[in-house]
Amino acid sequence: MTLARRALAIARKDLLAEWRDRESFTAMVFFAFLILFLYSFAFGGDQALIRAASSGLLWLALIFTSVLGLARSVQWELENECLDGLLLYPVQREAIYLGKLLGNLAVLLLVELVIFPLFAVLYNVDLWLQLPKLLLIALPGTVGLAAVGTLLSCMTAGLRAREAMLPFLLFPLTIPLILAVVRGTEVVMRGEPFDLAVPWLKLMGAFDVVFVTASLLMFEYLVEE
Amino acid sequence: MSGRRVERALGLLAAVGLAIGLCIGFLYAPPDAEQGEVQRIMYLHVPLILVSYLAFFVVFVTSILYLARRRERHDAIAHSSAEIGVLFTALAIAAGSIWGRPTWGTWWTWDARLTSTAILLLIFVGYLMLRALVDDPSRGATVCAVLGIIGFLDIPIIHMSVVWWRTLHQPASILRPGPPTVAPQMQVALYANLAAFALLYAYLLFKRVRLEQARWELSRLRMEVAG
Amino acid sequence: MLEHAPVIDTRGLVKWYGTNPALRGIDLCVAAGEILVLFGPNGSGKTTLLKVLSGRIRPTGGTARVAGHDVGADGDRIRGLIGILGHGHQLYEALSARENLTFAATMLGVDRPRDRVSTALARAGLEAVAQSRVRTFSSGMKRRLALAKLMLREPKVILLDEPYAGLDLEATKVLEEYLLASKAAGAAAVLATHNLTKGFAVADRLAILGHGRLVFEGRREETSVEALRELFALHGEAQETA
């Protein structure tokens, strides 16, 4: 119980700061929008071509964007030795991981909520009716991304080449997740029967369970010196 | 030194094993009915992949042991095994690619096995890069142990996702490496080569761990000099 | 527990950063209600020693016990007993003073957090700016807020790393009052500084750290600021900063 309360306090503090400054959120939304915008030029303005690959393009933009927020979330704690302060509280390490995970997850989901409609408008995709199903697919995908991303951003924090290392480690590890979320979104966007997305949902569920558990077990070793 | 003797014996065994494997693969096993002689690359490609999985499994186990007990030895084995695993996966992909050219007509195809091996290679190249970037050795060992564990846990999920990706949306390719029914002589050749490559792995691991031990020895001496 | 058992007790404490030694065998005892002031030039290992005592970093060798618990094994329990003021102020600049303290109170799990936070703000003289964001604070105000965070509860062990750096006169008084009050309540304190005069004023016992070793240790009555200054000059340049 205390673990949950403290995890929530950490996430709340992250979101409160984010709400005040909107540092990550603005940068992430703008970056994702920019990528979506650039697709039009990369594909020679062929809307049909972009719509055919839409779910892949959409998620690629979101996954590239996620790196910004994940890195920022740890970098913020390193300023003024806040991370040290956090680790000196009489709190289980699991609570700190969960708190950071929840904070990251919330920001990522908010960015997705803004980017989905933007994408729909830019490329004339009929998304509105499918939105609930789309969110059902996006949620487990984002949970997995945030779980691995939170762990990896703590691993690469303070390294010389952290900007390069975080995506270098994050992308290969999350390939199953990317595949699953892209295929699931494709099923939804094309209006195919939802049954086709169920195996991918299960895969994402398995990924989430494995990685959240493993991260909870190992986070302690990672922050120790 | 008994360690040296074991290493030399392993080296000899691996060399003999590889020679025997080569003979069986090229002389004893018959050419494949569909693919012809080219199929013999299988005796290189498949053992390399399987042994690299073994190498990454060793990384997984020793990483857990390192986190639990913090012995330098476990980290040395994990690091060495990861390096050899990366070498083997890279060679396996190269061999698979050369095999693919006459079989599929292209050097690279997003075949399930080739793709998941490539993903694995990327993950463990990241492991080695991370190791090179962390200056403090014990911090590097811890961080890499965590990465080694989650990297290995990811393997079954990657494999499943890639197989589904290739099968749920398009028919499986007709020409897949490894014929559906393997002739008994081919099986013998495959297992012989597998054993030979496992020996080679053990030999390389031994040698590579010795390098790591020398590194620890050096830093310990430096500590003595400084303090 | 024994009344006179030392609260902090280290034996042969050694810490290496890679191939660099930071601590090379420290034996140190601090009793309840005692303030130990640790002098030493930059890089002498003061911060490392405090970090080991707080359970933040694991010693390479030797043992350190705080309130009877081993720092390596019982990190969680020790963190509940320690109040620490570090180099950085460990505050979130995007949040207000009150939000920072409320968060700290939740993490510390103190009773009646709302009252505690208000009291701490009042003691640090920050009531008027409680709703302002820390980003708008001067560095002196930030130090005072960090002090207020320390005052949210009564720890058994207080670890202070260069507490006088960037502290104005008023805040120094707040800190000293807090230290004396905690001492009266039976807390053990270790204060690391290179400010000899200020350190000497609050100390019960003094120690000088040089290159990871204790080069001097004694009670305040046994020595003087001048004698300390000479010793200190032997082991590195003394830096008298206000």
Place this chain on the structure above:
Amino acid sequence: MNPWSFLLGAYLLAAVGLLLYLVSVSRRTRAMAEQVAALKRRMKETAR
């Protein structure tokens, strides 16, 4: 296309790769051992 050229290519590549790795490990080990020996010698000299 001659299958033997592909076979030769694959096996030769693997052999070269493995050999290069073996050589690299040996060289790194030898360099490390030399450093250890040099340091030990220096320690003996300073001890005298």
